[in-house]
Amino acid sequence: MVASLARVYGMEHLDTILDAVQDTFETALTHWRYHGPPEHPRAWLSRVARNKLINALKRTSRYSHVDEMEIQLQGVSATDPDPVLTDEESTDGQIQLLVACCH
Numbered sequence: 001m002v003a004s005l006a007r008v009y010g011m012e013h014l015d016t017i018l019d020a021v022q023d024t025f026e027t028a029l030t031h032w033r034y035h036g037p038p039e040h041p042r043a044w045l046s047r048v049a050r051n052k053l054i055n056a057l058k059r060t061s062r063y064s065h066v067d068e069m070e071i072q073l074q075g076v077s078a079t080d081p082d083p084v085l086t087d088e089e090s091t092d093g094q095i096q097l098l099v100a101c102c103h
Contacts, residue, residue, distance in 0.1 A: 006100075
């Protein structure tokens, strides 16, 4: 999830991405405890993480074209586990993230 978000929104926002993903898992633990897991948990996690990241980036106003990206992603199905990336692109993003973190 971190790699997908970093690939779309940029490595310069890695701290914000990590916070959004952490907050997403915390939200999942709380929400799923009372309501049970959703039908598509991976899609739910991806959607919530992306929404939390967009909200955080809007609050900081450092990312001027978030609204444009948000509009482009609105047509994506909520059940698609990773609507932005194919499996190959996701793996590439994970490798790029690993290299970036090691430097």
